[in-house]
Amino acid sequence: MVEYGLPKEKEKLLVEMTDLMEQAETLYEADDYELLPEIFSRIAEISRKIGDFETAEHFNQRAKEIRAQLMTRNAPAEPEILIDGRHKPSALKSLPVTRHSTTPTPINQSTSKKMEASFSKKLQRIRALSDLIVTKQTAIHLEHPDLLQRKIDTAISWFLDSSEKDARKFIGFFDPFQIVENMSIEDLESILRKLNRKGRSALKKELILQVYEEIQSNYINSPELKAQFSNPIAYCGYLLYSNPNFEHYFTKFDFISKNEMLNIFTDFCADTQLQAYDLSTNEQFPWDLYLSKKGIINKTGVAILLNGYEVMYSYEKALEKLLMGTDYCNWKFLITTPLGALKIGLNRLLNDIAAIDAWLYVIDPFHGVIYSLVKGRDSSTIEKQKENELKNSLQFPLRPLDTQRKFSKYTFDKKFQDKPKRYAIFGKNSYPTQPVSLELVDNDLLNLQYLLFIHKRKGMRLFSMNWTTESPDTDLISGLISAIDSFGSSFSNSKGLKEIQYGGSTIFFADGNHVKSCLFLKTSPSPRLKELLTFALNYWESRFENEIINFNGNVAPFTKRQSESIHLLNEIFLHEHKIHS
Incomplete structure (x- = not known):
């Protein structure tokens, strides 16, 4: 006996697939797409079973695309699982399901052809519908960031409006909102974890919004936080600053090299017709700059520059040195950075500067801005002999005075x-983040070649890195290490060795407690590079202290952390710039 119609297994699959397609249409009409990925995944699975691989691939791809788009809107990350071809009950909603008899009606050949034709038309319609959904969701996805930005702006407005005073009338050295916007997705997620909220999104702006919402909620619901912080902006800022993993976001507001600060402030002085002289290498006097302004009555001043790395151990001495300047000149200047002001404390800084009648400037490298906080008063105790002694020690001005030329960037x-009362450590900063590239920094970048860290006692290389596109001259480096090794025990005491010409390169040396650094350069190092090398070595030694102290000739511990060393030293020397040969 000949049996007409579809095989029973295929018939069941087509019936189920028809159910799924009807559900998809219902969801589409309701503009509700959350369960569509699982429906399309099941359609793809059935299509594979009946041998229609092209249809299977189509719906499988559409399921992935819609699921990815829904995730950016905080949809569940995983679809509902289908077990034995049946939908698990959804916690979100119940779908209207068209129920078909579990016992198929016998189908003859004519009915079978009609069923397949009807099914084919429905399948074509659902395929077109799936394409339309992806297109529509893509449009929503593209508009989504604009909507998120409006929500973020509203959240920031809450922070500003919730301050005791009008926060819009203040300027913050550190803008927590700019810091958050510059954070990586991983760091934003770590903030949310610390705040006991699990953030998950493919969009960075959604995570930013979640961070603001959680900080806002914490502040509103915590009397302790309100007592500790005068406004939610300060709380947000200190929350970020207290996390050691976010240190690099704050070092952007500082300089490693005082020479760089000196050049920036000297440019500013030249534009304001202040003649600046370098005292930083003058062992006779304790200041960094001597300033002179010609007028009906000539005025002079001395300045000390403090970056954020040295304020903790140099601040008190700096105040003492400035106070000494009262006998030598009219004015006293302290120039620091946002990080320096943060570590000292702004209220303390302002009180200390007022107590010695000094001027106070803050140089902000992250925004490329110079802030003048306090205007000092003239000294009334200048001793003529000391004044002349200081003037006679001067060599030549660092910049010419030219009213037709602008020096400062x-x-x-x-x-x-x-x-001063209009400034805050943490607050909204209307200046854009635009680090300024200086010519001296660009020249230093082009000068860098290789860096070696050598164990002083063992004479062995612990770490090396290359900043050029060319491979380092291994013979040259090996020859240098051999030469150093030939010094034997005297090498550990070779602190007099600072700079040599070797193999066509200039090599500048700096000594740490246990390590000697060798910086290979194309030409002699600038004062800034000398500072950076000393800082880099000391900082690297502190990070690898245990490995260095316990070093027995095995370099594996240093090799294991090589990527960490490279990142650290690039942060110091390159300032996130890229070198081009």
């Missing part, structure tokens, strides 16, 4: 000039 903040 930094913006000078005139809006709040000499209004």
Whole structure:
């Protein structure tokens, strides 16, 4: 006997697939797409079973695309699982399901052809519908960031409006909102974990919004936080600063090299017709700069520069040195950075500067801005002999005075000039983040070649890195290490060795407690590079202290952390710039 119609297994699959397609249409009409990925995944699975691989691939791809788009809107990350071809009950909703008899009606050949034709038309319609959904979701996805940005702006407005005073009338050295916006997705997720909220999104802006919402909720619901922080912006800022993993976001507001600070402030002085002289290498006097302004009555001053790395051990001495300047000149200047002000404490800094009648400037490298917080008063105790002694020690000005030329690339903040109460450590900063590239920094970048760290007692290489596109000259480096090794025990005491010409390169040396650094350069190092090398070595030694102290000739511990060393030293020397040969 000949049996007409579809095989029973295929018939069951087509019936189930028809159910799924009807559900998909219902969901589409309701503009509700959350369960569509699982429906399309099941359609793809059935298509594979009946041998229609092209259809299977189509719906499988559409399921992936819609699922990815839904995830950016905080949809569940995983679809509902299908077991034995049946939907698990959804916690979100119940779908209207068209129920078919579990016992198929016998189908003859004519009915079978009609069923297959009807099914084919429905399948074509659902395929077109799936394409339309992806297109529509893509449009929603593209509009989504704009909607998120509006929500973020609203959240920031809450922070500003919730301050005791009008936060819009203040300027913050550190803008927590700019810091958050510059964070990686991983760091944003770590903040949310610390705040006991599990953030998950493919969109960075969604994570930013979640961070603001959680900080807002914490502040509103915590009397302790309100008592500790005068406003939610300060709480947000200190929350970020207290996390050691976020240190690099704050070092952007500082300089490693005082020479770099000196050049920036000297450019600013030249634009304001202040003649600047370098005292940083003058062992007779304790200041960094001597300043002179000609006028009806000539004025002079001395300046000390403090970056964020040295304020903790140099601040008190700096105040003492400035106070000494009272006998030598009219004015006293302290120039620091946002990180320096943060570590000292702004209220303490302002009180200390007022107590010695000094001027206070803050140089902000992250925004490329110079802030004038306090205008000092003239000294009334100048001793003529000391004044002349200082003037006679001067060599030549660092910049010519030229009214037709502008030296400084930094913006000078005139809006709040000499209004210290208008500044805050943490607050909204209307200046864009635009680090300024200086010619001296660019020249240093082009000068860098290789860096070696050598164990002083063993004479063995612990770490090396290459900043050029060319492979390092291994013979040259091996020859240097051999030469150093030939010094034997005297090498550990060779602190007099600072700079040599070797193999066509200039090599500058710096000594740490246990390690000697060798910086290979194309030409002699600038004062800035000398500072960076000393800082880099000391910082690297502190990070690898245990490995260095316990070093027995096995370099594996240093090799294991090589990527960490490279990242650390690039941060110091390159300032996130890239070198081009």
